[in-house]
Amino acid sequence: MTDAAELMQKLDALMPDVLDRHAKLVRIPSIAFPGFDEKPVHEMGQAVVDMLRDAGAADAELLAVPDGYPCVYADIPGPEGSPTVLLYAHYDVQPAPKEQGWTSDPWEPTKKADGRIYGRGAADDKSGLAMHYGTLKLLAANPPCRIKILVEGEEETISHLEPFVEANPERFACDVAVIADIGPQAVNRPGLTTALRGDVSCTITVSTLANPVHSGLFGGAAPDAMTAMIRILAGLHDDAGDTVIPGVDSGTWPGAAMDEPVYRAGSAILDGVDYLGTGSLSDRIWAKPSVTVIGMDVPNTVEGSNVLLPSVKARLSLRIAPGSDADAQLDALMSHLRAQTPWNCKVEVEKVKTGHAFAVDTSASAIKAAEDALSEVYGKNVEAIGSGGSIPLVASIQKVAPKAAIVLWGVQDTEHARIHASDESVDPAELQRMTAAQALLLTKLGA
Incomplete structure (x- = not known):
């Protein structure tokens, strides 16, 4: 041979x-x-x-x-x-x-x-x-x-x-x-x-106003959709940076360890910036869930003006633990997002894809x-x-x-x-x- x-x-x-x-x-x-x-x-x-x-x-x-x-x-x-x-x-x-x-x-x-x-x-x-x-x-x-x-x-x-x-x-x-x-x-x-890890994805649209309004005349009482979105997204992680969504599975990694210098070089983390999460490095990147905001429809800094935004849309990607059910994990993410309604804002959540x-x-x-x-x-x-x-x-x-x-x-x-x-x-x-x-x-x- x-x-x-x-x-x-x-x-x-x-x-x-x-x-x-x-x-x-x-x-x-x-x-x-x-x-x-x-x-x-x-x-x-x-x-x-x-x-x-x-x-x-x-x-x-x-x-x-x-x-x-x-x-x-x-x-x-x-x-x-x-x-x-x-x-x-x-x-x-x-x-x-x-x-x-x-x-x-x-x-x-x-x-x-x-x-x-x-x-x-x-x-x-x-x-x-x-x-x-x-x-x-x-x-x-x-x-x-x-x-x-x-x-x-x-x-x-x-x-x-x-x-x-x-x-x-x-x-x-x-x-x-x-x-x-x-x-x-x-x-x-x-x-x-x-x-x-699998990859499940959805969009969330947060609406608070019928149309944009002046942030000076109406800000302070009328809720801005971007502010509401920030509050919702901030709740996806705890203070340590772990993804915390009820019903989303987690695990531990049984194989070889992720080499920390290799990971630091590949991830391009800036000096002095902390890693997210808890557990071993291998656990965090290979066995635990990780949710990321991968896109958001908002004005850029050049086009931004002094208005309260009526509606904001974001796309989320959730990496799920090996061995977990992708459909169940996406359902858990979407259910959690729908339940978040600061100031009784209107929340719409739609599926994008399920990757097992x-x-x-x-x-x-x-x-x-x-x-x-x-x-x-x-x-x-x-x-x-x-x-x-x-x-x-x-x-x-x-x-x-x-x-x-x-x-x-x-x-x-x-x-x-x-x-x-x-x-x-x-x-x-x-x-x-x-x-x-x-x-x-x-x-x-x-x-």
Whole structure:
């Protein structure tokens, strides 16, 4: 059987091609958010099809997803009786506004002095696409198992892929699903993610007046909607910063510890600013709930005038503990918000989305094989880590393939990748190691 050293040696020659493909993808601003140009998203989908075909997936194609952007699908037959492995990634990316503070063009992959490649999507998740390309270049000519590939076009926004997958269970059935949309704590420090917090979201609209009124003539008795909103939102956390919503579950983290210096570097917390919450750092980011106000409709400081606001709308995202029921957690959040009516203000709460939490069955043989593959490539012990993020498709895969093992890994290191933020980047050496680990895993599964 092919070993780690042999795969790394083959990748030494292959990586210039992998990185060239990666660079071409980063140059495409494939933002699937409503209101953005649709053309680059469709261009990106076709670019992924072409890339996979060049890697050996001759039948790679775009599949129409009702009400959403198309997904990319391929199916490479393997030896008779071999397992079916589904490789997943997504081709859409977050926006990259100038006000985020980019120090290089987000749509031009830039290799800087630290050796990392910078650009929007360089890590999340065009690194996953590059991993799959490299894996197919290594294995597609003589696949050790049946390989299916699913690449989504709406992971960063409200996805339409989940109902499509659930409506086509035979197409997406698998024995193992490998989700290349996550990463370790730091480069050259192998980590296997064993739990995901879910993400449920809603909007709250607070209204107090029929129309704006002069803040000097009427302020002091007439209630301002923004002031009422502030009072409601302030009650979502206690003085320590823990999320305190009745009915929302919490937990403790049983695996490896979150490295505090890694977390501090990745989170960009200012010197002297305290952490939120109680419990271990791992508990707070991987096992406990966390609610965030991710948007609010109010006048900006330039346009603000001396008026009381009649109505204010905010969007909240609640990260939920692994093992909790997402629908129940969203209901708890929405019920709590509806009950908050300072000065008898009018409160309307509406659901935005439900993203389910997930915990890996670490006893599965495929998970052990993934751990072994990482250990052999890196020559180090593998950490069982969590993730505060969510990957909505995982719940759908569980529905169409309830016995499938799910491997969560990738190249998006916590310390420096800065996904969703300015100066997002990926380490090319880490990309090579993870591509080797993925190819080795498929080889092990086939054997």
